[in-house]
Amino acid sequence: MPELPEVETTIRGLNNYLQKGIIEKVNVFRADLRYEIPSDLTQKLKWGTIHSITRRSKYIVVEIDNKNSTFTALIHLGMSGSMQIEKSPTRLNKHDHVEWVIMTSSGRYYLRYNDPRRFGCIVMQQGNAFEVLKSHKLTNKLGPEPLTSDFNSEYLVMKIHNRKSSIKQLIMNQHIVVGVGNIYASEALFLAKVNPHLLGNSITDHQAKLIVVMIKMVLKKAIEKGGTTLRNFVNSEGKPGYFQQELWVYGREGLLCKKCLKVNIEREVIAQRSTFYCPNCQYINKK
DNA sequence: CGTAGCGCCTGCCGGC
DNA sequence: TGCCGGCAGGCGCTAC
Numbered sequence: 034m035p036e037l038p039e040v041e042t043t044i045r046g047l048n049n050y051l052q053k054g055i056i057e058k059v060n061v062f063r064a065d066l067r068y069e070i071p072s073d074l075t076q077k078l079k080w081g082t083i084h085s086i087t088r089r090s091k092y093i094v095v096e097i098d099n100k101n102s103t104f105t106a107l108i109h110l111g112m113s114g115s116m117q118i119e120k121s122p123t124r125l126n127k128h129d130h131v132e133w134v135i136m137t138s139s140g141r142y143y144l145r146y147n148d149p150r151r152f153g154c155i156v157m158q159q160g161n162a163f164e165v166l167k168s169h170k171l172t173n174k175l176g177p178e179p180l181t182s183d184f185n186s187e188y189l190v191m192k193i194h195n196r197k198s199s200i201k202q203l204i205m206n207q208h209i210v211v212g213v214g215n216i217y218a219s220e221a222l223f224l225a226k227v228n229p230h231l232l233g234n235s236i237t238d239h240q241a242k243l244i245v246v247m248i249k250m251v252l253k254k255a256i257e258k259g260g261t262t263l264r265n266f267v268n269s270e271g272k273p274g275y276f277q278q279e280l281w282v283y284g285r286e287g288l289l290c291k292k293c294l295k296v297n298i299e300r301e302v303i304a305q306r307s308t309f310y311c312p313n314c315q316y317i318n319k320k
Numbered sequence: 321c322g323t324a325g326c327g328c329c330t331g332c333c334g335g336c
Numbered sequence: 337t338g339c340c341g342g343c344a345g346g347c348g349c350t351a352c
Contacts, residue, residue, distance in 0.1 A: 036345060067328075067347085091346080112346050113330075128330085150329045152346060171348090198323070207347080214345055263345065264332080283345095305325075307343080 035110045037091060037179065037212030038255035039266055039274065043116055044088045046269030050118050050142050054083045054135035056097065063130040067111065067154040070131065074157055077104060083135070089166050090175050090211035096162040104157055105165035107172065111152030118269045119143040131155065144269075176210045179248050184210050186242040193241075196233030202304045203233045204248065213248060216261055216283045219309045221247040223282045228315040229308045230301075254279065282309035290314060 035043070056078045064070040081099035088094065093108040093116070108116070122143055125132070131146040146155065158165045166172045176192075177183035192209045193200070203209055205218045213221065222229050225243035227236070236244070255261060260274030263284070267273055277284075281291055286300035290311040301308050 039345075109346080111329095112344070148329095149331065150344090150346095152328065196322075202323095205346095216345055261345075266345075304323095306346095 035091065035114065035260070035266060036214035036217050036255075037088075037252055038217070038258075038276065039260035039268075040088050040091050040093060040110065040212075041256050042260045042268045042274060043110070044086050044093055046118070047086045047093075047116065047144070050139070050269075051083055051086065051135055051137060051144065054137040054142070056081045056083070056133055057136050057141070058134040060132040060134075061130070062125070062132070063151075066130065066148065066151045067109070068156060070155050071157060074155070077157070078106075078133075085162060087162060089162075089172060089178075090207060091214075092172060094162050094166065102159060103161050104159055105162045106155060106157045107165065107169065108146065108155050109153045109171075111148055111150060111154070113150040113265075114146065114148035114153035115265075115267055116269050117145050117147065117267065117271055119145065174208055176206075176208050179210050179212050179252055184245065184249075186238065186245045189245055190236070190238060190241045193233035193236060198233055199229060199303050200227060200231045200233055200236055200244070201229035201306075201308055204244065205306075210248070212252065215306050215308075216263075216280070217248070217251050217255065219283045220251045220281060223310060223315060224251060226314055228317045229303060229310050231317065282311060285309060 059075040059078050061070055078097060081097040084096040084098050086095050091109060095106040097104045126147060128149045129145045129147050133144040135142050135144055158169055193203050196203055201218050204213050224247035227240050227244060255276040258274055258276040259268060260266060261276040262273035263277060282298050285298040287297050290296055290298055293313045296313045298309055299312055
């Protein structure tokens with residue numbers, strides 16, 4: 034579920050409360066997520082200090098110092114995950130799988146990992162965040178962050194110019210650029226006026242420039258709005274995002290295009306994922 | 321190497 | 337009311 038803006042919103046919330054916190058206890062209620070949570074996680078993290086909470090791609094990256102060693106946890110929210118902070122040990126919600134009890138200078142907090150579908154994961158490896166991201170199988174082949182200058186149109190053209198997949202699939206490919214998921218892929222292509230069916234090898238330099246600009250723009254605006262809440266995404270303080278009000282095409286099948294006001298938004302399945310576009314604004318010019 | 325398809329799992333919604 | 341199909345913000349694995 035969460036794409037880059039929702040994960041970014043989540044880590045900003047966590048950093049508001051948990052900086053330099055000490056992990057007093059870890060409770061694992063259910064370990065069978067995408068990968069089994071290692072059974073020594075509890076013991077290894079106990080009395081560790083949270084050194085940093087950052088984001089890489091859609092992973093929440095938590096670096097923890099403990100005695101003479103450093104560990105880094107990579108937390109992925111999958112399709113339906115979220116993290117929430119409670120100020121008191123309230124009753125657990127359904128699908129709360131892990132809880133960290135964290136003591137900070139402003140008090141004790143209960144951080145819960147909730148994930149109904151359990152497509153998310155929590156993995157941990159010895160080393161600091163940089164070392165683990167560079168070496169871990171899940172993160173060592175990731176493409177550039179979309180909001181950095183490493184992601185530019187020259188790079189994108191280089192990665193897609195000989196690809197036969199659709200541009201929609203390519204911008205969702207985390208080896209090409211990270212963070213773009215199913216909502217923001219449709220939105221960015223709409224803003225760039227590029228039809229999602231177009232193949233990578235047919236994208237012009239001009240279109241690549243627009244795609245890059247629009248990916249950056251849509252992600253930045255979504256972060257400002259606290260992300261998109263379709264069903265149940267809430268940030269770490271339990272509040273929803275507000276970007277769904279600004280969506281041009283996602284989830285608007287059969288509704289009038291808000292830009293051209295001429296035709297209805299269409300939904301088609303591309304690579305097993307719902308794809309929304311305006312057949313007028315994103316018309317394919319066949320020569 | 322690139323591409324296509326499957327499967328992991330729970331919940332919700334609409335139609336009958 | 338209940339059952340069933342379809343759908344859901346991700347991504348790794350496999351086969352070709």
